[in-house]
């Protein structure tokens with residue numbers, strides 16, 4: 513059994529989006545499991561678009577294995593357990609049936625919920641509408657509804673810095689009230705530490721801007737720079 517099952521689309525999303533909440537709850541003694549869906553190991557030859565990402569990441573030979581190692585360190589920094597799913601990131605999925613992947617992921621998540629019996633399932637809200645985030649979110653909502661486990665969807669970061677448009681939910685579900693979590697200073701520090709471990713992603717996350725940790729700090733204090741760091745998630749209502 514675990515207290516919380518968090519379903520992360522990619523190797524970094526859970527830490528970026530709600531890492532401090534995870535660290536805070538872990539420090540309170542709750543058992544946390546982070547399942548990263550699109551962490552499957554691709555086989556070469558890689559599609560050209562994927563090769564461009566590999567150059568940006570400075571990872572050419574076995575890029576996802578290297579990213580898994582970063583994630584294992586990051587999860588350790590948060591004090592949570594990380595598990596890597598077998599599904600290929602969108603940049604490696606060519607010509608396959610997307611509906612098949614979505615269905616398989618949903619079945620996998622139902623199995624995970626049945627095996628671990630979490631009290632709460634966390635997923636992403638798909639702010640920014642990344643294809644993998646939408647697929648992971650919809651599968652998470654469907655699995656939570658099927659199994660009757662309470663669900664919250666986190667603010668995808670850094671996407672949430674530039675968009676507030678929550679994409680419509682599946683199964684006729686509606687967005688409920690937002691929940692703001694104010695993690696401890698130590699938990700915020702653990703998040704910064706965890707985010708720092710995803711070295712390969714830093715060039716991309718910097719995005720011509722400040723280092724990702726600074727962007728997250730600024731966003732978490734709100735537009736007026738409040739004294740408290742916060743993370744945000746939403747409830748889902750029928």
Ligand code: CO
Nearest residue numbers: 521522525642
């Ligand atoms: Co992502």
